[in-house]
Amino acid sequence: MIPILDTKRQYTKIQNEVEKNVLEVLRSGSYILGKFNKELEAKMQEYIGVKHCVTLNSGTDALHLALRALDIGQGDEVITVAFTFVATTEAIGIVGATPVFVDIDNDTFNIDPKLIEAKITPKTKAIIPVHLYGQPCQMDVICDIAKRYNLYVIEDCAQAIGAKFKGQTVGSFGDIGCFSFYPTKNLGAMGDGGMISTNSEYLKNRIIALRNHGGAVRYYHDEIGVNSRLDEVQAAILNVKFKYINEWNKKRRENAYSYNELFAPYKDIVKTPFEGKDTECIYHQYTIKIENRDEVHKLLQENGIGAMLYYPVPLHFQKVHDYLGYKEGSLPVTEHNTKVVLSLPMFPELTFDEQKQVVDTLVKSIEKTKAIV
């Protein structure tokens, strides 16, 4: 049995430190927005290379409050991709704006910058590039388009903490970066968590107020906000895990290169992930492309390999977006990729022997499905 991710294996390595910090919080009596939240925000600012970070309850809230802070709402359009987790567009829907989908690049799985301008209208207010699977988007081109059309850029960094484009960390390019500490993310809490990054003092203050019922001063409320504070227990855990994020991301990259080598003899049947010369991908997922994907996926599961489909149905075909009226073939690259992608077990503690087993089982499964077809 090789899972797609093994959070328990990681826990045994940091157990003592985590439990010490958690106990400290439990005994302190201070459970919301205490010193561990402040420490985490300070460390993240430095790590991402921005002036401000604000911790929140989830990555979804980060996206939602980013849009709110930029006054994006009813009647506005926001450009993004349909090849992402639903939270990206859910946030757009929550504020009453309309998602406008742009197709992806076939190699990177990320928004294709060449297709953005054609989708810009007078109603367009922002672009949300998603650094999917830990692969940074082409931020120089995207920010240049945004500048020319006077649009905001909100980066969805939920899968890409620590990933770099041309040496610069994601979350520092746009107006706001949105992060998730969901347990399966590269820096995962032991519950829900999220954060925004920004260089704007105004946006930082706005989001600090929005996360706490719409007021910066207790019991004085300027606008409708939400309750989206990060639990102190989660912040305490994240402060421990933060120490290892570079080491863990490095291990993921090494594991990705081991997979690449193991797959080298099978170039004709397995397309391994692309990594551009400008980007440092942190392999939140290691995602390959194959034919007969669904049959192979089934065989892998039967053989105890926890491969997953991210994502089997593109967002423009989700019922929630029926009202947008997207037709089959409107986003051809996205539609094609949802049929061929397969994410393999990937986490820092994954061993080389396990990787060999994954590759071996996968190659055998592909051969088997060819016999069936």
Ligand SMILES: *Cc1c(COP(=O)(O)O)cnc(C)c1O
């Ligand atoms: C996980 C994720 C989110 C949402 O984060 P939560 O913390 O689960 O709310 C948003 N966007 C992407 C691309 C994600 O993978």
